[in-house]
Amino acid sequence: MAVFTAVTLDDLTLLLKKFPLGNAINIKGISSGIENSNFFIDTERGEYVLTIFENLSFAQLPFYLQLMRHLADRGVLVPAPVPDEAGELVVPLHGKPAAIVSKLEGGSQMAPQPVHCAAVGAMQAKMHLAGRDFALQQPNLRGLDWWNDTTPLVLPFLDEHNAHLLRAEMHFQSAFAACDHYHRLGRGPIHADLFRNNVMFVGERLTGFFDFYFAGCDTWLFDVAVTVNDWCIDVATGVLDAARVRALVDAYHAVRPFTADEQAAWQPMLRAAALRFWLSRLYDLYVPREAEMLTPHDPTHFERILRERIATPAPGLIA
Ligand SMILES: Nc1ncnc2c1ncn2[C@@H]1O[C@H](COP(=O)(O)OP(=O)(O)O)[C@@H](O)[C@H]1O
Numbered sequence: 001m002a003v004f005t006a007v008t009l010d011d012l013t014l015l016l017k018k019f020p021l022g023n024a025i026n027i028k029g030i031s032s033g034i035e036n037s038n039f040f041i042d043t044e045r046g047e048y049v050l051t052i053f054e055n056l057s058f059a060q061l062p063f064y065l066q067l068m069r070h071l072a073d074r075g076v077l078v079p080a081p082v083p084d085e086a087g088e089l090v091v092p093l094h095g096k097p098a099a100i101v102s103k104l105e106g107g108s109q110m111a112p113q114p115v116h117c118a119a120v121g122a123m124q125a126k127m128h129l130a131g132r133d134f135a136l137q138q139p140n141l142r143g144l145d146w147w148n149d150t151t152p153l154v155l156p157f158l159d160e161h162n163a164h165l166l167r168a169e170m171h172f173q174s175a176f177a178a179c180d181h182y183h184r185l186g187r188g189p190i191h192a193d194l195f196r197n198n199v200m201f202v203g204e205r206l207t208g209f210f211d212f213y214f215a216g217c218d219t220w221l222f223d224v225a226v227t228v229n230d231w232c233i234d235v236a237t238g239v240l241d242a243a244r245v246r247a248l249v250d251a252y253h254a255v256r257p258f259t260a261d262e263q264a265a266w267q268p269m270l271r272a273a274a275l276r277f278w279l280s281r282l283y284d285l286y287v288p289r290e291a292e293m294l295t296p297h298d299p300t301h302f303e304r305i306l307r308e309r310i311a312t313p314a315p316g317l318i319a
């Protein structure tokens with residue numbers, strides 16, 4: 001369970017006095033998250049999600065909350081943040097920043113078929129286009145700079161086989177990030193963590209993307225690669241399923257066509273996306289934070305994916 005900060009119904013009653021949501025009826029901690037403390041809350045006006053941000057500061061949060069608001073206003077299916085009576089999307093709760101957002105219908109699709117991947121690809125392209133006129137800037141905080149900072153922290157815990165892979169891939173990715181076509185890639189706000197557990201479906205109908213708290217400005221292609229590395233794989237092996245890759249990238253391409261630079265960058269970008277999550281999982285495992293209880297995700301999953309992307313070319317971006 002990962003509720004780092006407890007919130008009682010009395011706490012919620014007090015908090016809701018500042019929101020146009022009526023009285024608090026119920027609050028229930030959500031155990032599945034690993035970054036923040038999340039709660040389903042019932043109020044007289046309906047069902048919402050309350051998040052207490054454990055690692056992000058008051059200064060960082062307007063980027064995420066205003067991005068969600070911006071996207072929701074443009075028809076991208078995301079939770080809509082609820083402003084308090086002063087118009088604030090982020091408020092203090094137990095000394096930490098907190099926000100209330102609308103609750104999405106449905107549940108995660110953990111065994112996706114091509115039809116689900118197509119829905120994700122089309123909505124992701126729509127999100128990238130809708131983000132073009134978003135005014136706030138924040139880098140992807142889990143980008144190359146973070147990889148450079150984190151690599152020396154986790155290297156001492158790795159055996160020689162994995163230490164060699166990590167050093168070699170960091171070298172490869174630094175060169176990739178310096179090349180010309182990398183610098184020509186389209187950029188903007190990206191979700192950066194659009195895994196199966198961060199998208200809701202009702203049957204085959206996508207009802208929303210959520211958990212924007214790794215979002216930042218980075219290449220759109222990196223976002224697609226992160227998504228393909230999760231939605232389009234055989235989970236046991238990390239091997240890509242060609243039908244699901246085709247469905248996702250074709251649906252994306254139909255909304256925002258991929259460029260020649262993106263096609264050229266596709267294979268290294270899939271490796272970059274695998275490296276990013278291998279590193280963060282290693283970091284969470286070996287450099288853990290205090291929590292009531294925390295189950296870190298398995299780093300070997302992304303080590304396998306990275307080795308597989310290095311060994312086997314993925315289906316192309318364009319059929
Ligand atoms: N807006 C939302 N609508 C519906 N369910 C949500 C919403 N936000 C979070 N949840 C639920 O809470 C769970 C944990 O949220 P998540 O954002 O993944 O946590 P964390 O950031 O701590 O990893 C999700 O798996 C989902 O079931």
Ligand SMILES: N[C@@H](CCOP(=O)(O)O)C(=O)O
Binds near residue numbers: 032033035197281297
């Ligand atoms: N998706 C990341 C971890 C982030 O967890 P989330 O529950 O906030 O999506 C991973 O799988 O390593």
